Amino acid sequence: MSETRDNGPVHWTVETQTARLFDDSRPLVTSSGGVLHEVDVAFETYGELNSDRSNAVYICHALTGDAHAAGYHAGASRPGWWDNLIGPGKPVDTDRWFVVASNLLGGCSGTTGPSSTNPATGKPYGLDFPLLSVSDFVAVHRRLGEHLGIETWAAAVGGSLGGMQVLDWALSHPQDLRNAVIVAASSRLTAQxxxxxxxxxxxxxxxxxxxxxxxxxxxxxxxxxxxxxxxxxxxxxxxxxxxxEKFGRQAQSRELTRNFGVDFAVESYLEYQxxxxxxxxxxxxxxxxxxAMDYFDVFADPDALALVTEDPVNFLVMSFDSDWRYSTKDSRRIVRHLEGARLPTTFREIPSPWGHDSFLLEIEPYHATIRAFLDRAWERR
Amino acid sequence: MSETRDNGPVHWTVETQTARLFDDSRPLVTSSGGVLHEVDVAFETYGELNSDRSNAVYICHALTGDAHAAGYHAGASRPGWWDNLIGPGKPVDTDRWFVVASNLLGGCSGTTGPSSTNPATGKPYGLDFPLLSVSDFVAVHRRLGEHLGIETWAAAVGGSLGGMQVLDWALSHPQDLRNAVIVAASSRLTAQxxxxxxxxxxxxxxxxxxxxxxxxxxxxxxxxxxxxxxxxxxxxxxxxxxxxEKFGRQAQSRELTRNFGVDFAVESYLEYQxxxxxxxxxxxxxxxxxxAMDYFDVFADPDALALVTEDPVNFLVMSFDSDWRYSTKDSRRIVRHLEGARLPTTFREIPSPWGHDSFLLEIEPYHATIRAFLDRAWERR
Missing domain, CATH: 1.10.1740.110 (Rna Polymerase Sigma Factor; Chain: A)
Known part of the structure; x- marks a missing residue:
């Protein structure tokens, strides 16, 4: 990570790295019983790992994220997807923390996935790729930690599907994590x-x-x-x-032209997306x-909370009041389970009009809560 | 309409009729400026028109409805789509009212629509069919009234898009209607x-x-x-x-088989639908x-409420508290406008867990409210 300053704001230049984390000698056996003999994982790191390796923070991405969470790729005009949260002086402060973000197993941004070449056939896996679960994602995160020489993470942080990974990880391997930040997630999807x-x-x-x-x-x-x-x-x-608020019934052009094309502004937005x-x-x-999200139902396992450590993971669970995809009700269910197991849990519902997307936005009380939680994590190291 | 009784419940046998309501001598000019030289309309009637023609009720259907609102087609095992509301002794009581239901212009169940043959080409219209608006639907309803010799309707009743037609009709031609029942509708769609x-x-x-x-x-x-x-x-x-409530995370079969097929019960439901x-x-x-629904925005016209009659239309506006497609907020907006014009308006929000679909269901306070409103309509004739 290097800093450049040329009349504009500070741009941290970052690069995506790739590591082969599973191979013939140590293949990945997925929870569905599939075996992957080659798993490459794309990841980025921000900040410096300290000498006692106690300052590492793992960032878990959501459904369509990637390893490029923060900073700028060389020549790029847009930063990583969580750049408002991660960086020097930001809530996940890279002056303090060594931050690791990886692309998920099954993804398409550098990590092995179903469109990667199946070494057995020389063709893309397609639907021969094994079905994945959130615990498989966690298995790969843990192997990346091993690769980087990190045994214990000061924190894992994730929103939406990212939060599900953090929850699964904190419950299945509590010794790995000191703190867990779970934003706009759920322990299980609703029928809707x-x-x-x-x-x-x-x-x-x-x-x-x-x-x-x-x-x-x-x-x-x-x-x-x-x-x-x-x-x-x-x-x-x-x-x-x-x-x-964003679109209302506004026309995309000066006025509605009344046809089957893109006429309302909201149609234009969706077409573009x-x-x-x-x-x-x-x-x-x-x-x-x-x-993998559909099948995630972490508390369905009656032993989900059985792994209690002497020094338990500290949880921060957050929701946004206008999020109807993963609502406050979903976050409260997580909190209820964690508190039922006497795990130290902080819950915040953040007022925000922006729905589920809020977890990607710079919303002051949201970022302030993560900053304060990680400040305490720093003191508790 | 004839009654048959063979060990089962009473089955009213009904038939769909078709009438050519617009032709070369009187073509339909749509609000978009299109001209249709042949418009056939499918409709059904239930009950008997009385001698002073004062007992006619028009049923307006929603997006995917048709003219078969009540009773049974010969040999059919399922009745029309609003059979729980319309029939002898039901809230829209066919022992009292002469009920007319038609298939919408642009539809595909007997009324001329974009898949009908364009007489000018001998081929289906396709996208050469003119763009339609809710006021075009109303124009065709009015012509059907003319065809049936009905000048004034005791009531028009509709849910969802049906309610939009009733609202448009009551505002644009208040002399046509004595009562208007608008269920789970909106005066304009939201961006969502x-x-x-x-x-x-x-x-x-x-x-x-x-x-x-x-x-x-x-x-x-x-x-x-x-x-x-x-x-x-x-x-x-x-x-x-x-x-x-209906599906939760239930498996379609005995247990989840974990694949990309139909595995959850909710997936099976959606595939079937x-x-x-x-x-x-x-x-x-x-x-x-x-x-037509997208462009409907009846109060955008500053003169929408200008046509005040001495004997104004009585409005019943209803919403369901769990309906997030056309919410109570949408119904309240309608009520605010109507009351602002001092039009006699009754509003009811009905508790129901079933969302927008509630307007098609037999929900006691909902049906009781329509029954009471139409009882008063009967007395006021």
Whole structure:
């Protein structure tokens, strides 16, 4: 990470690295029983690891995130997806913490996923890639820690699917983590959540270009289905109030022209989101990662809270009051379970009109709460 | 309408009729300026028109309804879509009222729509069909009244898009109606509403089988897109609580099998709804009717409430507390405008866990309210 300053704001230049974390000698056996003989993981690091390796923080990304959480890639005009939270002097302060962010197993931004080449066939895995679960993501995070020489993480931080990883990790391997920050997540999806995911996957898998997941070999991709899935998901990431505030019934041009094209501003927004997504995301990764979310139900295991350590993980659970995709009710369920097991848990519901997307935004009380929690984590080291 | 009684419940046998309401001598000029030289309208009637023609009630259907609102078609095992509300002794009591239900202009169940044959070309209209608005639907309803010899309707009743028609009709031609029942509707869609509709239409129009709306000529139809649109819409017709209550995280079979198929019960429900819809609905009608909803914004016209009659329409406006598609807030906006114009307006928010779908269900306080309102309408005749 290097700092450049040329008349503009400070731009931290960062690079994505890749490491082969599983190979023939130590393959990854997934929770579904699948075996992956080659797993490469893309990751970035920000800040410096201290000598006693006590200042490492893991960032877990959401459904469509990647390893580029903060800073700027060389020549890029836009920073990583959580750059407002992570950096020098920011709530996850890289002057203090050594921050690691990785791309999820099954993803499409440098880490091995269903569109990677299957070494057994020389072709993309497609649907031969094993079904994944949140605990598989955690297994890969732990292996990355091993690779980096980090046994204990001062904190793991994640929003949405990222928060699910943090929760799973803190419960399954509490000795790994000192602090866990779980934002806008749930211990299990509701039927409505699953319904939205199911329709998105249906759109992808019934796209005439899906070819049973072998679309790469046909030189095509189910773009129509993937953009529909993304557009629909975007509706659920904002609150109704946020849509009203941002777009209302405004015309995209000067006035409504009344036709079947893009006429309302909100239509233009969704079309743009759907199209832009195609250049950065893979339909198979969308299937695998969203399906892992559907099946996540961490407290269904009666032993989920059995691993109590002498020095328990400290939890910070946060929700946003206008988030209807992963609501305060979902966060409160997590808190109820954690407190039932006498685990030290702080809960905050943050007022924000922006719905689920709030976890990606710079909302003062939200960032202040994470900053304060990590300040205490620093003192407790 | 004839009554049969064979060991089972009373089955009223009804038939759909069709009338040509617009032709070369009197074509329909739509609000968009389009001209339709042949408009056939499918309709059903229940009960008997009395001698002074003062007992007629018009039923306006929602996005995917049809003229078959009540009773049973010969040999059918399922009744019309609003049979729990309309019939002998029911809230819309056909022992008292002469009830007329028609299929909307632009629809696909007997009334002329975009998949009908364009007499000018001998081929289906496709996207050459003129864009429709709610006021066009009302124009056709009025012409059907003329055809049936009904000048004044004792009431018009509708839910969702049906309620929008009733509202538009009562404001634009108050002399036509004595009473207006507007259920789970809105005077204008929110940005979120439009967003859902836009994604549904996107799925249809980007389906590889859409062929710019000429799919009939290609011997195909955009079934994938239409089923995605329907599945997504179904998510919005139920409340989150209703999904939790009906399905929760239950497996479709005995237990979750963990794959990309239909595994959760909620997935099975949506797949079924999506597939079943294809046999009864047309993709072009879905585009035209949903787009009419997007553009509806009846109070945007500053003169919307200018037509005050000496004997004003009595309004009943109803919402359901768990309906997030057309919420109580939307109904209250209608009420605010009507009361602002000193129009006699009754408003009821009905407690129901079932979301927008509630307007189709037999919910006691809902039906009791309509019954009481129509009782007063009967007394006021």
């Amino acid at each position: 959540n699953i319904a939205f995911s199911a329709v998105g996957r249906h759109a992808i898998m019934r796209d005439s270009q899906f070819h049973d997941g072998r679309f790469h070999e046909h030189g095509t991709s189910p773009d129509r289905g993937l953009s529909v899935a993304r557009m629909m998901a975007h509706i659920t990431y904002l609150s109704e109030e946020a849509f009203a 759907g199209q832009r997504f195609l250049s950065r995301f893979d339909a198979l990764s969308y299937l695998y990662l969203s399906r | 509403n439009i967003a859902f509709s836009a994604v549904g239409r996107h799925a249809i129009m980007r389906d590889s089988q859409f062929h710019d709306g000429r799919f009939h000529e290609h011997g195909t139809s955009p079934d994938r897109g239409l089923s995605v649109a329907r599945m997504m819409a179904h998510i919005t017709y139920l409340s989150e609580e209703a999904f939790a 999506g597939q079943r819809f294809l046999s009864r609905f047309d993709a072009l009608s879905y585009l035209y009717l949903s787009r």
